[in-house]
Amino acid sequence: MNTHVRSALLAVSLSCFALILGWAFLTLPQYAESLHAGEQRVLAHAVRAGGATNLDAFVNFDYRGLDTMGEEFIMFAAVAGLALVLRASRGELEHGETAPVEDRKPPPPGLLIRWIGPIGCAAIAVFGFYVILHGQLTPGGGFQGGAITASGLLLLYLAFGEQPFQDEMTVDRLDPGEAVGVVGYVLVGLSALASGSLFLHNLLSKQPLGQLYSGGTIFVLNFLVGIAVTFGFLTIFSEYLKEMRLSKQPSADE
């Protein structure tokens, strides 16, 4: 199968796809004007009994908390697999921490980033905590706030250099942090089982709508997901930075 046949096949399949996609776009209902019966019932139930104004978070953590638990485990498995592969290839699993090998000497951080880095990181971290804790009220939630917080902490790597960053983000601080988030989610669900309800049933009382604790267990689950996601992202950043540390000349490997 040479290039011309492949290009012809691609043109045919792309044009069919474009036709079907265009037809689908034209027959879509007008945006945000029609609600299905199921969506209307979820809306009514959410505001009246769920206690959350961020319906996305309500559906994710109260209605379908089990699916969100699966997503948490997906992220945990991805980070664990990444850490396993990279740490094994560096030989850290048998011998503990490898000795840092510095082949490249990056220039020391300038004055501006050394000042703006910590200040910006503090501001971003506070905003990230706000997004995590207000998941049931305003847009955001555990995953978004965790990603924002971890990205803010990456500013410290820019400001202070790699070695201080790695000295703080050690393996025995990051691994338990992520485990706390994931295991805590399961424990909250199990505590609902222990009191006689369904798994992950929303147990806690619903304060007046709009308050911080109005979502019941949505608040607790958001917090745990935020912890898990923050530490998961920090593990990803830390492992990749360690990979950069050991990079030698590519001609020796290829």
Next chain:
Amino acid sequence: MDLQWALYIAVAAGALFTVLSRDPRRQVLVFGLYGVLLSMLFIALHAPDVALSELAVGSVALPFVIVVTLMKTRGPQA
């Protein structure tokens, strides 16, 4: 509605420019800009949670991973 259409076109153009950038280091930067445009499209489509996720992942995490992988496979170039 006009904002939605403008953002649709901007996102399509951003995707096109991302694909047409041949140097990976330049492509990473264009991809970051494309991520911001996509996040604005999500906001215009009344999905702020998705917009926040896209911002955090597409502007920080994904370019970081790509840059480190590039450095790992090509050696420490400037």
